[in-house]
Structures are given as C-alpha cells and as structure tokens.
Amino acid sequence: MILDVQHYKDELKEIQNNTSVTHTTFNSLDQHLIINTKTREIQLPTDFRFLGVENDHAAKTFYFEIDRYYDGTDLSIHTCIVQYICSDGVQIAEGFYPVTEFDLDSVPDKIIFGWTVNNDVTSIPGNVFFAIRFYSITDNSFSYNFNTLEAKTSILDGMDTTKSDLLITPSILSMWEYRMNKLNASITNDIANFEDRMSAQVTVASHFANDSSDAATKSAESAAASAQALADNKAYVESQKDAFVGYNRHETDVKYANALTSSTGGSGHVTVNDAAAAPFVNLNVAGKGEQVRATGAQLMDTSRMARIHNDVVFTVREDGSILVTGNTLQNAANSAVASTNLSPGTYYVSGSVPIDNSKIFVKAKKWYSDGSSVVINDTSFVVDGTETKIDYFIQIYQGLSDFKVVVYPMLNAGPIPLPWEPYTGGKPSPSPEYPQEVIGTGTVTMGMQLLPDSALSTGYLTSADGKKDPNSIYRTIWINLLAGTYTFSVSGGAMIVKTVIDGVFGNNNTAIVDGSGYTCILASDGYLGISFRKLDSTEYTTEPQVMLNIGTRTNPWEPYTGGKPSPSSEYPQPLAITVTGAQLINPDSRNASRAICTVINDKIKIVAVDDTGWQNIHFRIGPAEKYAGKKLYLHITNMSGGTDTARAMLVWTKDNIGAVTSFFTYGKSQFGTWKEIDIPSSIPDSADTLSLYLCITEYKNDNSYPVIGTEAVFERVILSESKVDWRPYQSNTATIQLTSPLYAVEDHKDEITMTKRINRCVELEFNGSEDWGLYDSTVYKGFWLYNALPEKMNRREGFCNQLKIDTIGRKTENGLWLGPNSGNKAIYAINSQFFDDTAADKGLAAWKAHLASHPLKIVTYLDTPVETDLPAATQSALNALTTFTGTTHITITAGGAEPDVAVEYVQDTQTALENIQKNAVTPEQISEAVETYMEKNPEITLPDDILPRITALENQIADLLYKAISITSFTTNVTTAELGSTVNSLTLKWTTNKVPKSLILDSEVINTSLSQKVLTNAGITSDKTYRLTATDERNASASKTASIAFLNGCYYGVSSDVSDAAINNQLILSFTKVLSNSKARTITVNPGTDEYIYYAIPARLGTPVFKVSGFEGGFSLAKTLSFTNASGYTENYNVYRSTNKGLGNTTIDIS
Secondary structure: OOOOHHHHHHHHHHHHHHOOOEEOOOOOOOOOEEEOOOOOOEEOOOOOOOOEEOOOOOOOEEEEEEEOEEOOEEHHHOEEEEEEEEEOOOOEEEEEEEOOEEEOOOOOOEEEEEEEOOHHHHOOOEEEEEEEEEEEEEOOEEEEEEEOOOEEEEEEOOOOOOOOOEOOOHHHHHHHHHHHHHHHHOOOOOOOOHHHHHHHHHHHHHHHHHOEOOHHHHHHHHHHHHHHHHHHHHHHHHHOOOOOOOEOOOOOOOOEOOOOEEEEEEEOEEEEEEEOOOEOOEEEEEOOEEOOOEOOOOOOOHHHOOEEEOOEEEEEOOOOOEEEEEOOOOOOEEOOOEEEOOOOEEEEEEOOEEEOOEEEEEEEEEEOOOOOEEEEOOEEEEEOOOOOEEEEEEEEOOOOOOEEEEEOOEEEEOOOOOOOOOOOOOOOEOOOOOOOOOEEEOOOEOOOOOOOHHHEEEOEEOOOOOOEEOOOOEEEEEEEEOOEEEEEEEOOOEEEEEEEEOOEEEEEEEEEOOOOOEEEEEOOOEEEEEEEEOOOOOOOOOOOOEEEEEOOOOOOOOOOOOOOOEOOOOOOEEEEEEEEEOOOOOHHHEEEEOEEEEEEOOEEEEEEOOOOOOOEEEEEEEEHHHHOOOEEEEEEEEEEEOOOOOEEEEEEEEOOOEEEEEEEEEEHHHOOOOEEEEOOOOOOOOOOEEEEEEEOOOOOOOOOOOOOOOEEEEEEEEEEOOOOOOOOOOEEEEEEEEOOOEOEEOOEEOEEOOOEEEEEEEEEEEOOOOOOEEEEOOOOEEEEEOOOOOOOEOOOOEEEOOOEEOOOOOOOOOEEEEOOOOOEOOEEEEOOOOOOOOOOOOOHHHHHHHHHHOOEEEEEEEEEEEEEEOOHHHHHHHHOOEOOOEEEEEEEEOOEOOOEEEEEEEEOHHHHHHHHHHHOOOHHHHHHHHHHHHHHOOOOOOOOOHHHHHHHHHHHHHHHHOOOOOEEEEEEOOOEEEOOOOEOOEEEEEEEOOOOOEEEEOOEEEOOOOOEEEEOOOOEOOOEEEEEEEEOOOOOEEEEEEEEEEEOEEEEEEEOOOOOOOOOHHHHHOOEEEEOOOOOEEEEEOOOOOOEEEEEEEHHHOOOOEEEOOEEOOEEEEEEEEEEOOOOOEEEEEEEEEOOOOOOOEEEEEO
C-alpha cells in the first residue's frame, strides 16, 4: 500500500535502480493500445472489452505504442512503468508493472512495450484504472516525468457480475489517499485549478460514503476523507515545487506538470496577485464592437457653437460636447450663437453647469417681430409659431476665475429633459446624412484623412501656382483633389491667412478655433492650398495636427492611411500585450527638470544641474484613465542629501512632460512609512498621464532653489497597487500586427490566442458597383442585393455605418436586414430614403450613386469561425511572456475599443494555498464536527485512526502554511555623518513578514508591536552598526543590520585665484561637499570666463583619473594641505585644478 508521497517516490526509485531494459522485437498481431503524446490519452482498440477475468495470471499481454521522441527527449532512455489500481468498492489492489523490454525497430520512431497482466491485477474483479509513466529520479527529485491520462477498463469475475452493496472500511480511506497522490502526480492535458480538484475529490469521498449502509459511519469517515484529501493534495503540490521544471509547449499541449493554475479576465487590463514566475498557460484577447447611436432627440447643432470670446475659449469636442476654458474676471462671455427652426410645441433646454456661485448657462432665446425676446435656461418652454427665430448659445457671467469645464448642451422636444446625445439632424443615427463608423479593437483610423505628411510644409503661399515664402511660424497644405466639398481643421485652432481655391489666390484671415473647421468647395478638379499659423502668432514647438476630410463636418484628427480605414494590410496597426510586475516605476520612463538622474538597483540619484527653477525627476506611471479612481501605495525607505523639503508627488501631466495638477505629496519627514493614495476619479481635461515626481526640494515661488551639484538619493522607492516589498521594475511585451480590427457582435468575438487569430465576425463593404435590385412590396420599399452575405442569415444582428440593423422586421426608415425571415444570403435596405416612387427606376440609380461616394459598411458574425495561425515570430513572443512572482499586471494597448483579456497562469503554491485556506473548512472544524457527532451518537464506532489522522492533518497543514520569520527591511534615517561630528539622535525602522515572538536590538529587548525606535543622546562619533534579531513561534530567527558611516567630504567648485595661498581651508569649505569614501563620481560645474575647476579629496583616497567628454586628463595636482572640515576633523587633502579656465558648463567623470 502507498502510505505517503515519499513512500511512493521511494518505490519508483527502487524500480528505476533495479530494472534493466532490453531491446527486442515483438511478433504479436494484436492491436496496440496507442498513446497519443499530444493529448496524453491511451486509445483502446475498438474491440477492447476487458483486461481479464478474476485470478488470471500471465494469460494475456497487452502492447502499447508511443512516439519514441517527445519534445526533443528520447523516452526510451527513461524508466517506464504501468501504474494501476483495482477496486470492487470493498477491496483495492494497487501497484506498478516495470517495463523491461522495448521494441524500437518494428515501427520507426515508435516504442512498443508490453504489459503482462498478473494475478496481482486480477485478484479483485471490478474497475481497473491504469496509466503509463516514463520518469527518471535524481537526488530524490524527478529530473524527468512524462505521464499519460488514466484509462479505465475492468476485471470480470467468474459470473461476470458486479457488486452494489458497498461497505466503507478503513481501506477505502487508503484508496482515497493513493488516488489523490496518483492524480496529482499525473501530468494531464486538462488539470483543473486547485479548488476544482479539491471539490472533485471531496465529491468522490461523498459518493463512496453515500452508498454506505451505515449513515453515521459514512458521515464521519467522509469528513475525515475530505480532510485527508485536502492535506494530501497540498502536501504533494508543495513537495513538487522544487521538482517543477516548467511545462511542455509542444504544439497545443500547454499544461503544467505538478503546477497549480488559475484564470481570470477583464477589460483591457488584468491584475493577478498570486502568480508564480512562469510562462502563461493560456492568454486570449477578444475584440469589441462600438458605435455611436442616437435617437435624434438632440435639436441643438453644437458644432456651430465654437468661438473665442473675450478671455474664454469654446471648443467643440469630438463627441459634440463643448469644452469651456478661461475666465470672466474682466468681461462676460458667450459661445457662438446659432439659430434653429422649431415647430409649435413644448421643448426643454438643459445642460447648464454649476461653477463657484454661478453657472455656465445653456440658453435658448425666442425672438419676436417687434424686437422683443425671451431667454430660457434649464426649463421647458412653448413655441407657438409667432416667433421669428430661436437662438441657442452658452453664456457665462462676469466675475469667474480660471475654469475648465465640459458642457453637454441639450435641446429636445417634450416637457422633460432627455439624456444628452450628439446632434444627428433630428433623426436617428446612423443614417446616410449622419453615418456612425463601427469601431473595433485596433481601429486607429477611419480613412477620412486626405492629407499625407508630404502635403504639409513650412512657409506661406504667395501665388496661385503654389509658390511659398519660407517663414517658420506658418504652415501650408498643397494637395491635388477632385471637385467636391472639403473641411480643413487644426488641433488647437488656427488663423488661415492665404488660400488657393479653383486656381484663385487670395488673402483670407479666417480664425478657426479648436473643434471647428474651414469648409471650402472646389468647383473643378485641381489644387487646394491653405496657409495658416497659430492663433497667437507664436512658433510651433510641435507640428500641428491638421485634418482634411470630405464634407462639411469637422472630423477629429487621424493619421493618413491612404484614404482607407486601418488596421489594414497596407497600414497594419500594433496590438501590444505588456506584462509588468508590482513595481509601477519604470526607470526608462523618466524625464528631468533641471536635474540629471541615475538609477542603480534600488537607488534613484538626482543631481541639480540648473538652479533657476524647480529641480525634479518625473516617471511616467501610465495612462490617466487606467489609474483614475484607483488606490495606490507609495513607500520610500530613506533619502540622503537633498533638502529638508524634498518630496515625492503624484501629478496629472500631459505626456509626462508638463504638470497639470498635483494631488498628493509625500514629504521627506514621512519617508519610511507606507502612504495610501486615493487617485482622483476626475482627470483634468488637458491631462493624459499619471506621473510620479521626485523633487530635491519643494516648488518655490521665489526661485530660491538649491545650488548646482546638490544631490539627493532616494532609496527603495516603490509605487504599487498593494503593499509589497521593494522590487525592480519588471516588464515584457509581445506585439501583434493587426491587419483588420478585432470585432464583437453580441457574444461572437474575434480572438487572438497564443497561436491563432480566430475571426468570428466579418466586415463587408458595398460601393454601388454591385447588382442591386428594387425591393417594392406593399409594406417595405427599398433595395436588395442577392448573395451579398458569406453565409445564410436570418435578420442577423450586427453594425452598419449608415443604416439601422433591424432583426424583427419593423417599418424602420433606413433599416437593414441581414437575410430575410426565410434565411438566405441577401441584404435588404428597407424603407430607404433614396426610394422614389416618382422616378422611373424608383431611385435605384441615386442609391448606387450614394454608395459610390459613401460605401455601406457592415459588421456581423459568422456561424463558422475562420482560424489563421499567427506568424511563428509572434507565437514565440507570446510564448515568451511570463508572469512575475506575486503581483502581475497584463495590459492590452491598441487603438479603438478596449478589448477583453483572459489569462490562465501558474499560481505561486504558497499564496494559492493560503488563499484556499482562508475560505476552506479547516481540519480543526472537521475534528470538532466529528467529535460533536460522536458525542450525540455514542453507539457509533469509528475506525481507531480517524481522529489521530485529523490531528496529524492539522499539523501537516500548519507545516505547509508556515513561513519562517524574516526581517524585510531595517534602516536608519542617518546613514552617513561627517568625520568629527556627533550623531545624537536617529530613528531605526524595520518591517517583518509577520509579528515576531521576540525582538532584540543589539542586546535590548524590544516590544514586538513596535516598528521603530528613536534614539536620543546617542553620542555616536565613529562608525556604528546596529543588529536587529527577530524570533518566531517556532524559534526560527532572522537578523539584519543597519549602519552609520563617518566620512569626510569630497569637494568641487570654481575659483579664478590660482595662487598657492588662495588654496586654503576657506576655499575648500566654500565648494560643494559630498560625504564619501570614494574619489569616483560625476560632477557638473559651470566656471566663468576666468574661473578654473577645483576638486579636493582626502589624500588617502589616491590619485583620481579625470575624463572630460570622454578624453582623459585636463587636471593636475595644485596643492596638498592639512585640511580641517566644518566639524573640526583634520587630515591631508589633495587639491586638483583644471588645466584650462572658462570651460563653461562641463561634466567631468572621475574615477
């Protein structure tokens, strides 16, 4: 009987060491039992009925066939066994059959071997479970381990009967023990996660118990078996941690050997907190489909409201809302005033926004023939037909300071306000007049941009033939177009100064604000030229985003992709899968303001190189919308140098360059403690990035910043989504080039897997060149196209850019059927606005002409997905992605709609078990339940070893979950001091992985609830090391040290006096000082015209080597003198001087 995991392993080791294999040739004509190495299944022949009859002995040999070479390994060099277990529900038989003969010649590249069934297998009629294992054991661990899934057959008794009455005996518990160990030892292709395996085994225990005739014995033993199963699984998995060597990713087999796995998912971003450092088991990215749809309730065309008035800018945003920025301290302001025609009835105007003690008002104004008017805001009003016109606008009263507010103006019919929606001409959208593009995951452009980069240049037009004068404040577009209507717009707005339209050159001077455009008409084919500048006439620091599109609408900017949507085969777009660890600070994302930064291991060093402004370094944490509303944690263990007002700040920025708003500050005096940060859920409109600032000092209005050369070293800085020990930034990325978007229609989603792209959706386009026909019934009027769909459909759901998808046969204007009720491949444009009963062709030509200039685009789903293998390099990149120990973030970066992401990953065994343990029934609870039951039912007799087993399980699980004490950090706020000085006060801080049983600092016993000790009157004048020792409940101990080093200064600066007398104590003390025992460093100084650079160090440090711009030399020893530092300590110093003076801003590397 297998008693435990070690016993099991010992038996396998004994078989390995005492079994020799000979090579032979088998002549059997029997069908082989085929082992599929991809699925790990044992495929039984179709005529296979049973293994044998009770007490058969060597009556039959069964032959197995398997690939000799598996994933680069020759299986014939490893020990092979057949593992089996037999049971009739009352008795069990179990064991191993060592394979001693291999046939390697009969079938090329195959191994054939036999299993002669002996009476130790056939002694019990009933079910037989068997599996094959190839293995090697080295140093008590599996160095190779290949297992099949188990197969099931039977042993018949002499009368071919089965038993139905099951008696639960202690041997059944042993059987459960063995089955648990065997199942966990198998490397299967369908191992479920740990909790599922537990549930399955408890169900097995319950099944056996439910068949028992003694209900009381059944209940107690089932509980004990469940507890045993739980502990055995945990113990086995833990014992296999060291033996785990990854998994086999041969073709589609991606399951781990002896590993716990889990899965999770989310939208665009997933975080797991219990991962092991291992490749992903599976990773899926699923697309989404999005489209703006409007009811037509909005009657206010907000695109006409853009304006700059007094000190306020009204900008039309991409979705039709209005961004209002500026102030009205001097004058009131209002947007552009637009007019509308309203039929008699009741209407409601809404959308005003409270600000300070006032509002940004959305107003309507009714005018009458006598010149009188009525102004309405945020209420209903009646139109009776006597009005001469009705205006709408946004108005702000005088007296408001700086503001930035998004306003959603709404004007709708009816007595109540309706939810805001964009203006679509008062009709439902999508429609031919107001099309709405379908956005999928990866969508970057809709192909509306007509302007290639080559058509934009510097300068302004001077003639109708496109000649330009160079001038850096102007930009000019010059492009050959077909006759038509075009709209030109510039992000941030522009002043149009010159134009060439239909060959006519002229001055223009038209201002367009951000969100509005300039519409022009070309009567014939030819060049369009437009020269423009910034509204304030200043230079462009970055190139403007210029948009030129067909029609009168101002479309949002997009890059040029040949007039076609992207991604496409001509313009592929990347979808990046980025995996990062708990640390959110990426050293490579840093930008500096008047400072230089060096990151080495757990230290971030900042050196001021400019004293005219705020000196800091800022790290890009990520997109603002990703972190808005989240909770983050920041910890800085210590900082040396800098100033007392040094700090860390979290800031909303524009692309990690310009600070927009700071919302959290962590001062130097707080370093060494965790800070919990609630990120604001609202993001300033101009911000797009969350950044971490590390600052040498606070921001100062008087510009009195530290001198050049001031250094600050921030130690062990971590920003994370939970409190974790410091770790470096960890990241890996795989990029997939999309040639079409990933869409989703209802639950039918395009997917990217580890190896394939699966298209469950299809995109169709019709440009009027197809053989459209009339559809003219008594109810429905429109057009239809036969065989337009890739498969038969029945009014299928989907998206269309111009028509409303109709799935139930409404009389919807501009509706679209994807297949009629009968189901075919036709599409029907129903109740089309282009259908004209008065025309000879009923409007068919007009419909096709419309499609020629405005193609109909449809996205729907397929019954049969289309699968395509990803390129080999992409598969390799995906296979190389790994999780990181503990916290792992998986982020998908792509244009368009945010995708869904699902991952299956390897869990960290200890963390997974702890999480399970939190929610599981404990052995203590099981023990209590058994004892309580026995007290109530004293007539019941349990097997003698049940309760001792449960007690043993309690101890086993405690052992499994035990973590030895460790001191994760031990620091002092004073790490260096100047020789000659005295340190009287310092603070020692520490953290441990759990509450210790005892704490000793040097020889002093410390209260275990404390995490710091403040020392006063310490009187430290020389190097000092403190030792902290922690002991846990099992008397395991851990120690860590923290030290103070007394150092002298290394000094650098400039002076114009080169006389020997001038090189003295006073001069050196005036220089920048760095306490160090090393002469090596990098310094930056800025000597004037007559000034030399000086560098003074203790003579004991030896002769330094100077390099300027990579060239060695340029300095010589000027003097050696006895130097007394500011703390009264004296020793010999060597003073070095630059050979040349007036070097200007210079960086010197010293070694």
